Structures are given as structure tokens and as C-alpha cells.
Amino acid sequence: MSTAQETPGGEMQPWAEVTPDAARRLLIAAVEAFAERGYHATTTRDIAGRAGMSPAALYIHYKTKEELLHRISRIGHDKALDIVRTAAAGEGTPAERLSDAVRSFVRWHAGQHTTARVVQYELEALGPDARAEIIGLRRQVDAEVRGIIQDGVATGEFDVPDVPGTTVAVLSLCIDVARWFNVEGPRTPDEVGALYADLVRRMVGFKG
Amino acid sequence: MSTAQETPGGEMQPWAEVTPDAARRLLIAAVEAFAERGYHATTTRDIAGRAGMSPAALYIHYKTKEELLHRISRIGHDKALDIVRTAAAGEGTPAERLSDAVRSFVRWHAGQHTTARVVQYELEALGPDARAEIIGLRRQVDAEVRGIIQDGVATGEFDVPDVPGTTVAVLSLCIDVARWFNVEGPRTPDEVGALYADLVRRMVGFKG
DNA sequence: AGGCACGCTAAGCGACCGCTCACCCTCGGC
DNA sequence: GCCGAGGGTGAGCGGTCGCTTAGCGTGCCT
Numbered sequence: 159m160s161t162a163q164e165t166p167g168g169e170m171q172p173w174a175e176v177t178p179d180a181a182r183r184l185l186i187a188a189v190e191a192f193a194e195r196g197y198h199a200t201t202t203r204d205i206a207g208r209a210g211m212s213p214a215a216l217y218i219h220y221k222t223k224e225e226l227l228h229r230i231s232r233i234g235h236d237k238a239l240d241i242v243r244t245a246a247a248g249e250g251t252p253a254e255r256l257s258d259a260v261r262s263f264v265r266w267h268a269g270q271h272t273t274a275r276v277v278q279y280e281l282e283a284l285g286p287d288a289r290a291e292i293i294g295l296r297r298q299v300d301a302e303v304r305g306i307i308q309d310g311v312a313t314g315e316f317d318v319p320d321v322p323g324t325t326v327a328v329l330s331l332c333i334d335v336a337r338w339f340n341v342e343g344p345r346t347p348d349e350v351g352a353l354y355a356d357l358v359r360r361m362v363g364f365k366g
Numbered sequence: 367m368s369t370a371q372e373t374p375g376g377e378m379q380p381w382a383e384v385t386p387d388a389a390r391r392l393l394i395a396a397v398e399a400f401a402e403r404g405y406h407a408t409t410t411r412d413i414a415g416r417a418g419m420s421p422a423a424l425y426i427h428y429k430t431k432e433e434l435l436h437r438i439s440r441i442g443h444d445k446a447l448d449i450v451r452t453a454a455a456g457e458g459t460p461a462e463r464l465s466d467a468v469r470s471f472v473r474w475h476a477g478q479h480t481t482a483r484v485v486q487y488e489l490e491a492l493g494p495d496a497r498a499e500i501i502g503l504r505r506q507v508d509a510e511v512r513g514i515i516q517d518g519v520a521t522g523e524f525d526v527p528d529v530p531g532t533t534v535a536v537l538s539l540c541i542d543v544a545r546w547f548n549v550e551g552p553r554t555p556d557e558v559g560a561l562y563a564d565l566v567r568r569m570v571g572f573k574g
Numbered sequence: 575a576g577g578c579a580c581g582c583t584a585a586g587c588g589a590c591c592g593c594t595c596a597c598c599c600t601c602g603g604c
Numbered sequence: 605g606c607c608g609a610g611g612g613t614g615a616g617c618g619g620t621c622g623c624t625t626a627g628c629g630t631g632c633c634t
Contacts, residue, residue: 215611217594283407360568597612
């Protein structure tokens with residue numbers, strides 16, 4: 159669904175779908191600034207400066223500062239939904255699909271924690287329409303994860319007394335990685351993903 | 367440790383330790399405004415207006431807008447640390463103490479989610495000194511929870527391959543309640559606390 | 575009664591915000 | 605060689621921000 163390009167190593171090149179080049183540079187600068195200082199504390203002058211342009215250049219490619227946040231949030235949520243959809247549509251057992259989903263979802267929130275922080279924590283800065291659109295995408299993410307858990311309950315693999323509540327908790331756990339993950343810290347995104355996949359297996363009562 | 371007063375029902379009256387009355391009204395107004403719009407998007411005029419005062423009145427009781435956030439964050443973290451310390455110092459088994467800690471910690475983050483949102487998510491708006499002080503308190507919270515988990519591992523009650531990682535995950539799970547909890551939602555703070563206590567028991571491999 | 579400390583307000587200062595406008599440079603098509 | 609389109613800049617507008625200052629009202633102490 160995404161037009162982003164894969165490198166030979168298979169790693170996603172983020173923002174590859176944003177053109178032209180100047181618009182992409184501005185967007186990347188905005189992601190960094192928003193993640194560091196928050197949306198409201200970031201000035202358009204700061205964004206343009208990081209992209210090596212004058213303040214006015216921003217408005218050639220984006221109508222407002224909020225449109226920048228909207229584009230970032232939309233692309234990020236599309237990517238997040240893509241990740242869980244891919245895992246949910248896999249062919250393994252519910253336990254395997256849930257582990258896959260958690261592992262890749264967490265890996266993205268850790269590896270791209272700069273982007274994820276903006277995507278997950280600056281939602282309230284969006285206007286009503288944009289916010290509603292993003293909330294719709296979040297509901298789809300929730301539905302995918304809940305579906306996997308329900309499948310596991312149906313097959314008897316999982317023991318989950320409260321499926322909606324456990325779904326919220328699992329997603330909350332994964333999303334909050336973006337808040338605390340630190341590149342200087344002791345764990346790689348892969349390691350956090352593996353740890354969290356194990357923790358979630360336990361949460362759903364899977365005896366593997 | 368806190369000078370806050372208990373009501374006859376046993377429920378804590380938040381901000382009771384803030385005096386005089388005008389200073390407390392301003393602080394409560396600031397908590398609401400910061401929680402709704404974020405620190406940087408909140409104006410001192412808005413805070414003063416909510417407290418029924420003129421903009422200048424704020425500066426009689428607080429030196430700057432940042433001092434307001436600092437006071438809120440400090441009091442909130444003191445309360446959070448108090449909660450986990452009380453549970454950790456209890457007399458039950460590690461499983462009981464961990465459940466107590468999670469239940470009361472989550473109950474606070476859900477019931478006082480307005481305050482908790484400010485306390486947990488506006489840390490970066492603080493200056494370096496204030497931030498360092500708060501981070502110190504967070505480390506103490508982390509140490510309390512890690513201590514309980516280690517105790518459980520030592521007695522063989524818990525099966526936890528990665529104690530520091532699991533500690534981070536447990537705290538992250540509890541804290542993020544403040545972000546998603548909604549008073550209009552289907553769950554009471556008590557119910558979320560009970561659900562989360564169960565989920566955490568599973569995460570540490572407790573077979574109860 | 576007089577004085578004065580204190581809580582508060584009206585007005586406003588200087589800075590900086592998001593955003594606009596008039597203009598410039600570069601480059602491809604003819 | 606000229607033109608038009610599109611990406612870029614410098615300067616700056618209107619507005620709002622955090623915060624300050626001069627002065628006012630009220631109640632307590634003597």
C-alpha cells in the first residue's frame with residue numbers, strides 16, 4: 159500500500175514517498191524538531207532552518223505548520239497499520255502471529271522512535287478533521303490486534319478473560335516504547351521487540 | 367511524607383498541601399489546562415482566567431509559568447513514589463506486593479489521569495535542573511518495582527528472564543494508562559487496576 | 575483612626591510567533 | 605534569446621506570548 163522503497167537489505171527508507179526533495183527535507187526536519195521539543199514549542203523558523211531554508215520556503219510545500227504534522231502522522235499511522243496487518247494476515251498460529259505483530263510493531267516504535275513519538279503523542283495538536291481521520295486508523299490497528307487475540311482464544315491457545323482490555327494493554331505497552339526508548343540505552347530495537355513478544359505471550363496466557 | 371489531608375472516606379484530597387487558596391486554585395487551573403492542551407500551548411492568561419483572576423495574579427504566587435509545571439510535577443511524582451513505596455514496604459508475598467503496587471499505581475493514573483498526564487508527559491518542558499530532580503524520583507520508583515520483582519525471583523515465585531527489562535515494561539504499561547484512560551469509557555479506575563494487576567502477574571510468570 | 579502590608583488589577587512592554595508578499599534566480603522549450 | 609513556471613529569499617505584518625509595573629482596595633495591627 160505504501161510507495162516507500164525498500165533498500166537491498168530490506169530495510170524501509172522512511173519518507174521516500176514524500177516528493178519533491180525539498181518537501182521531504184522539510185518534513186524530516188519537522189519530525190526531528192517535533193520529537194525534540196513538541197509541536198507547539200517548535201517554530202516554523204526552526205523547521206526551515208534545520209532543512210537549510212528560509213522560513214518562507216516552508217509555505218511553498220505546506221499550507222500550514224499543522225499540515226506538516228498531519229502528513230507526518232498520516233504516513234506514520236499508515237506504516238504502523240501496515241505492520242500489524244502484515245503480521246495479522248500471516249499464516250502461523252495465533253501465538254506466532256501475535257508475536258510477529260508485537261515484535262515488528264515494537265521494533266518500529268524503538269527504531270523509529272523519533273517519528274513514533276510525534277505520531278503517537280502529538281495527536282491532540284491536530285484539528286478535529288485530521289484527528290478524526292487518525293483515530294480511525296488507530297481503531298483499525300486495535301481491531302487487527304484484537305482479532306489475533308480472539309483467534310487464539312477461539313483455538314484455546316490463549317487464556318484471556320478480558321479480550322478488549324488486554325488488547326488495549328498490549329497496544330499501550332508497545333506504543334509507550336516510543337516514549338522511553340533511548341538509542342544510548344542498553345537494548346537494540348530487536349532486543350526490545352523480542353522481550354516484548356515474550357511478555358505479551360505471557361499476558362495472553364500462552365503456554366509455549 | 368505528604369501533608370495532604372485525608373477525607374473521612376479515606377480518599378486523598380489532592381493539592382491540599384498547596385497554600386494559600388489562590389495559589390492552589392491557580393495550580394489546579396494549570397493542571398487542567400496543561401492536560402487539555404499541553405504545556406506549551408497553554409497561555410498564562412488561560413490559567414489565570416480558569417482560576418478567575420487576571421493574568422498578573424499568577425506572578426504573585428509563581429515566579430514563572432515553568433515553576434507551576436515544576437510544582438505540579440514534583441507533587442505528582444512524590445505521590446506516585448509514595449504509592450509504590452507503600453505497596454513495596456507491605457508485608458505480603460512478592461506477588462501480593464506487586465499486585466498492590468500495580469493496582470494502586472494504575473488506580474491513581476486512571477482516577478487522576480488529568481494530573482498524571484501532565485506529570486508523565488510534560489517532563490521535557492522543564493528546565494535541566496528541574497528535569498534532573500524529577501528523573502531522580504522516577505529512578506526511585508523504578509527501583510522500588512524492580513526490588514519487588516527481584517524478591518519474587520529470589521523466592522522462586524516469579525519466572526523473569528530479564529528483570530530490568532520487565533520492570534521497565536511494567537512501569538511503562540501502568541504510566542501509559544494516563545494517556546488512554548477516558549472517564550466516559552467502559553472501565554472504572556478500580557477495574558483497570560484489577561485488570562492490570564492480573565496482567566502483570568502473568569508477565570512475571572506467577573502461577574497463583 | 576491611621577498606616578501599611580498584601581493580594582490583586584489594568585495596562586502595556588519587548589519579543590517572537592505563524593504566515594504573507596514582492597521580488598529574484600534558474601532552467602527547459604521554442 | 606526570450607519567456608514562463610516554479611522553487612527560493614528578505615523583509616515585515618498583525619497578533620499573541622510571558623512577564624512587569626504602577627497603582628488600587630481591603631483588612632489587620634496599633
